[in-house]
Amino acid sequence: MKKCIQCGAIMENENETCLECGTKLGPALTEEEVQHLKKAFLERATKVEEKADFFYVSKQDKIVSVLLLCGVVMHMLLLYTIKQVETENYRLLVYIIMIWMTVEAFNVVNPKITWKIYQMRFSLKPTEPKELHAAEIALHLRRGIAFVTLFAGGSFLIFRVLHLFI
């Protein structure tokens, strides 16, 4: 592993120049330096965890989660009651929507799962500060993504119900 002296990006040993800023890279870091870097990075990640607003699960989040699960059940009911009119591709689309809604139903009330996955990644390989920033954005956007999922899944459900009568 090499660290760019110009921008601080972490690069693989085989890289001669920094892929972020183009600066020529020096010698590889020692094992001790790599361990130090990993530790520093995890400490920073822990500080993010202490920012409770990223992890706060509001009543609204719980309602969205329940609505998403209800949507999945309704989609499933429609799938098994009107299956004779649905094509294979249509079924596949319904399955994808159902899986997407289920994942979001859990994600919106368990932000720590997303965070643990990022932390596991941090502990395997020390990475650039922007990766930590990406993790924060992912946590920050989780409510918005759950809303979009609810809107998309719900609209599709309404479309399917209307389709029964037309």
Ligand SMILES: [Zn+2]
């Ligand atoms: Zn650089």
